[in-house]
Amino acid sequence: MKPPEHTATPGNDIADPVARPDAAAKCAGTARYLADLAVPGMLHARTVRSTRPRARITSRRLPPLPAGFFVVEARDIPGRNRIRMLDDDWPFFAEDIVNHIGEPILLVVGPEAEATAMIASRVIIEYEDLPPILSLDDALAGLAPPLYGEDNCFAEYSFHKGDLPQARRAARQMVKDGFSTGFQEHLYLEPQGVLAVPEAGRLTVYGSMQCPYYVKKAVEQAVGEGRHHVRIVQTVTGGAFGGKEDYPSLLAGQAAVAALKSGRPVRLVLDRTEDIAATTKRHPSRIDFTTFLDENDDLLGMDVDILLDGGAYSGLSSVVLQRAMFAASGVYRVPHLHVHGRVLATNQVPAGAFRGFGAPQAFFAIEMHLENIALRLGLDPLEYKLRHALRRGDRTCTDGLVRGAVRLPEMATRLCEAAGYPAKQAAYTAGQGRYRRGIGLSLCYHGCGFTGQGEELIQGTIALHKRADDAVEIRVAATEMGQGAQTVLPKIVAHSLGIPLDQIHYENPDTDIVPDSGPTVASRTTMIVGGLLREAALDLKRHWQSGRVMDIRRTYHHPPHIHWDQEHFRGDAYPEYAWGVNVVEVEVDLLTGLVRVIKIWAQFDVGAPMDERTLRGQMEGGIAQGLGYALWEKLEVDDGRVQQQRIRDYTIPTFMDMPPVESGSVYNPYEFGPFGAKGAGELTLVGVAPAVAAAVQQAIGCPVDMIPVTPEMILRRIRNRKHAKPDSEIPPESSPRSRSRADT
Amino acid sequence: MNHFEYLQPTDLAEASRLLGDGPDEAMIFAGGTDMLSLLKDDVVAPRKLINIKGIPGLDDIRYTPGNGLVLGPLVTIRAIKENPTIREHYPVLAEAADVLASPQLRNLGTLGGNLCQRPRCWYFRGDFDCLRKGGATCYALEGRNKYHCIIGGHPCVIVHPSDMAVALLALDAKVTIYTPEETRQIPLNEFFVRPAEDYEREHVLKPGEIMSRIEVPAPPSGMLSGYRKFMERAVWDFAVVSVAAVFTRSGDRITGGRVSFGGVAPVPWQDEAFNRKLSGLRLTKRSVTDACKTLLSGAEPLSENAFKLPLARNLTGSLLLELAGVPL
């Protein structure tokens, strides 16, 4: 028997919002996060960390350990002391060398959390300091011995399009620009944590994470391939933003080894200070452009140089760099292009995945650059940008084909109308008085799914399991971390099957049950995993037999038209793109440098929304996080040590700081996405900072070439301006530091 | 965080006795908003916490025309913010309460605790063994010092975090200190300790002493007052720079008054020279702006906080002009 064609329950339109299945427990406080879990006989682990940026460990002195307490360190690892990631440089525990402050050296494990912490604080590590690389400048100067390889470079790539030397010769004008950004901390509300439980021949690790199968592989490598059956279960995850893509692998490996050593469950939960000091951050960047314009002032060629600070271990840096590079020329048609990128190693906290994954840095830079070119030419930035924006049938920076319709022009035009952009853009340039207004605009895209060959390598596999009671279980490794996967994926399946939503079950993934559908990253969950689920659901529907147990699996392959040459970075870097436009209006108080964001207008093309309210959550959340990146969030690492160690020192915007946001989406379905959906998770953050920065730049009449744009930076810029107003004079800094450009 | 005994005395004498030899032995716990984070961050580790909220009479607000205002140390920030008499006669105090922390913290935080709170320097609160915690160096001097002081800061460059203190200083308040032997009263500006005198403490209270009252003189008729606080976010933030102004005028001239600052020095700060010049100052944009150009002229900004000087000057100028109703 087939299911009825249409049932009323899920609503006619998949975009109609439904109640989030995870909301009630989270609001009521009954959701159990990792730190809420306790199992009989459980031990607590506390990490002893490096206090030196780069040093050789000369001795480890332990205080007397009471019965039941023990330590776990590199030599206890039965497998390999390397976290399995793209590369092979990152150890679970430092061996004889430490490479950043906060790097784990050993765990103290014992039956009481407090005593464990006390003992850990009494462990004495002695070091012989080695010459550290404490900043990008240090790394460029190359005075200290390399940290990675021979050139201290985690990754270096370049790619070409057209013939840049020829463009250089033909050009009428050349414009140079440079931009920089700093670290950004995820500041998810739930700090990282795992619980490893050993049973005969088996090892289960529970944890707050995005990527259960990454964790599984890391744990298998730590405990020795094939020696134990490793099972990973995601627990309720209180935010992640990319920060739980890489680091849980390290924690899980450590806890697993501790659990094997003791034969008892071991829980390892970071406190906030540890989490800020030791887990990965967004890569600081420096991006320089040399751009060539033709006789019509059009973009002829562009030479982009990207430098990222990768911190102490390579982690995911090489792919972050690739995404940054593929965003370097923005949404624009640049006939002749050369992009060069490097990630350098420094003795700082490792940089890793963070919502946007390299794209926010690149879009901040390219959008400001285009803004600057337009202003220099005396043209309206909106017009100039749209004149060069990619259209369907154009070639991307890597010579891929833009297959879908590009609705940027109408999105931007409509948004700018709503915001009054053209009139304000013209009027605000000549602002007067203490409070100055400015308006800024950005266009961006986000490649949905893995960068380059990622999807083909991973080949995500999903399963649907139909039970005898005709309920359907979604079996994917995708995790709910607040973004709404548990809302959206069941809707896709319910709508495809035409059965009520409450007949669909989707639990937090358990690797004993779910196949490897890939990590929950890269704006791929709805489009790629959801797409597979839709295909499987349609298949299930065709063969539906009521009362029978049925199983269906599907594995992802790119649609046949997607081609990618990983060696030369040529072809379709992403299967599809989501697009965004942001307009931001600000008011700057020239007496104090304070920026007040008056309003944000945003339009996104995410193909088709799978749930309007969930999308709104992504839009407003992404915008808030982007605002923080643009205006407040400053994480400084001096002499290898993170300076802002607590939430109170690391200023993310509060609700009181949120301006009114008018956001929406256009319908532009992607043929291979479920119900036309593309990705939406990262896009919403990517374009905020350049729009804010452009608005501030206009308001103060001074260049803004770095974020966050803080009041002190604004006051300083005003001072440096030639015609400074006498009552906003600011004396020179007494002892300027020259750590990195992000300081000045 | 260490273990501690939690005690609830019901009179000042008992509380004072329980306080014993000083902070290693016992500390006062009022609203706890600062105390709890000091404990959790292991900045302090007293063996006992003395909750003084059970002592009657310490949360009174009394105003007598001609005599002024008397506040108990347990008066909450919220009570100050919402008190109509304070709003009417001492706008500067109510306005300082308005922009202090957040609603939750204002509900719990007390005036006494606010004046006695410890510095927010992130090295002090973090795991840095700095001068103020008995170590050998001030990390802020060479480190991140955007939020630190620009004046009066040797050898420790904290700023005093209290908003209430700045407003009360401009109002020329006095504090009463309970000791078992005698109860003494001192001007608020003598309550705070500069680092040059002792960099391990922020106020003069000795072991066993308790702040038991805050008195504010009656406002002269026609007194104008206000508080402006520059913070980076709309809520939760301590002052980057704040200014309190209290003055009287006759025609377009100031006849007397006082300006005080938060966020610029290790103690709530007054520029005596500027305050002397206030009397007679013409309330025009030109003369106020000119006068403000010399404000805090002894300032020696650190590497990252030179912006605080124009910020303080600009805030002061605009506050005086706003209070006087002169268009900016």
Ligand SMILES: Cc1cc2nc3c(=O)[nH]c(=O)nc-3n(C[C@H](O)[C@H](O)[C@H](O)COP(=O)(O)OP(=O)(O)OC[C@H]3O[C@@H](n4cnc5c(N)ncnc54)[C@H](O)[C@@H]3O)c2cc1C
């Ligand atoms: C996130 C955050 C933001 C904040 N923002 C601001 C701000 O913007 N402006 C501002 O001014 N403050 C701010 N504060 C500080 C807050 O106002 C103070 O923590 C609060 O006022 C302290 O009062 P309490 O009663 O909670 O003091 P407690 O925490 O109980 O005590 C604080 C200190 O004072 C001592 N103490 C308390 N009462 C007495 C007494 N009667 N005699 C002697 N010693 C005493 C205690 O021993 C302790 O050392 C903020 C605090 C936080 C946590």
Ligand code: SF4
């Ligand atoms: S400013 Fe004071 S509290 Fe801060 S690090 Fe220096 S000595 Fe310590």
